[in-house]
Amino acid sequence: MHADIVVLPGDGIGPEIVSATLPVLAAVAKRYGHSFSFAEHDIGGIAIDRHGEPLPAATLEAARKADAILLGAVGGPKWSDPNAKVRPEQGLLAIRKALGLFANLRPVRPHASALGASPIKSHLLEGVDIVVVRELTGGIYFGDKNRSDTEATDLCRYSVAEVERVVRSAGALARQRRGHLTSVDKANVLETSRLWRDVATRVMREEFPDVTVEHQLVDSMAMHLLSRPRAYDVIVTENMFGDILTDEASMLAGSLGLLASASLGAGKVGIYEPIHGSAPDIAGKGIANPYATILSAALLLRHSLGLVEEAEAVEAAVSAALDAKVFTTDLAAPGQGVDTAGAARAVIERLG
Known part of the structure; x- marks a missing residue:
């Protein structure tokens, strides 16, 4: 070709x-x-x-x-x-x-020969195989921004359609892999995250009933990602959370220089x-x-x-x-x- x-x-x-x-x-x-x-x-x-x-x-x-x-x-x-x-x-x-x-796909699969480069204990890294699906065109990075001499604001906005399409992509990927999806939000505080959780729950229930779904708050996810990374298969989350969590996940692989990404539509x-x-x-x-x-x-x-x-x-x-x-x-x-x-x-x- x-x-x-x-x-x-x-x-x-x-x-x-x-x-x-x-x-x-x-x-x-x-x-x-x-x-x-x-x-x-x-x-x-x-x-x-x-x-x-x-x-x-x-x-x-x-x-x-x-x-x-x-x-x-x-x-x-x-x-x-x-x-x-x-x-x-x-x-x-x-x-x-x-x-x-x-949809930004970021696979995290530590190589056995490079485990020593990670600050994480090697026994926690064996068998880790995660794909993070990060929403890429919405959220706070694209929201209205204002700044004066005394304050600044960044608007975080998500629509139902934006959440549906990225969760749908993540659900399809989870179905092809080990059948487990973790949706990450901050639904205890943020209204955008409450929308995210409601939409993710509905899409997965109606379209991917064969995939196991769990919801994690982003702060606890940051802890669990390093303490029990083998527990995760496909992780889907909004733009800023995904940006931060995938840089954290690079420590599982030992270096940012080992992690690839694909931005898809x-x-x-x-x-x-x-x-x-x-x-x-x-x-x-x-x-x-x-x-x-x-x-x-x-x-x-x-x-x-x-x-x-x-x-x-x-x-x-x-x-x-x-x-x-x-x-x-x-x-x-x-x-x-x-x-x-x-x-x-x-x-x-x-x-x-």
Whole structure:
């Protein structure tokens, strides 16, 4: 098959980890007889510098026409002034909204060989296999914002339809996996969470009666996620809660550099990116961990291109590289890590 993939390297380590991932996709295409074309466009801080806005019209137009989008990272200290009217993160929020990508899938599956990198006790991590489904285009990140000299407000708003569609996506995923869904809210305090819980309960009862459902308050979920992570299968939650919980969940895997994500909507197109940020402290040093971006490319193959065997081959190659202790500096003992390109080469070698 042929696929047109838009590449958005972005800022910080984004260009490095994306550059390391494209040869992996090229190797997949060669091995399985596919043809992938890559078109690079600007987003985030680099787009502000070059075009005066974080999401240029040309980038969005290319994304609309693409079969899939691979993204690195956005942001950095250069653009971090909290009073700035134009910020890199606005580009990421805008492209998700424009493409209707409302469900962010974040798998958390610790690799046995990397358990030592996690601050969590290894016996708690064995057998952990979680997917967090984070609502992506609603909530406080997109609500009306106001600020004066003496106060500021951010509106958190959710509609029934927004909650229904993301819970429906999570329910379908849970049905394909182990049949257990945990819906996370703050229904003891927030009206949006009370709506969330009512809608989630109804959707799961009417459409997924075969899936076991539990509700967790977000503060207790933050505790249980680290103390008994094996208890969870699919977790669905609103935008801000999901953003926070998945960064916490990265500690289960040992590093943010191991966690991929897929931002999906009603169609096939999606944005695939590591969950970590632009890591400006190590940008340009060639030591960033590319595994999360490579695993995001595997999600791209699976969800947007429908290439399940190819996706599994990439995931197996990453696992094999980790089993061989091909660790970047975030996972390795001091002075023993491989560079970004070396980790990517290890994956390609194990693709065959």
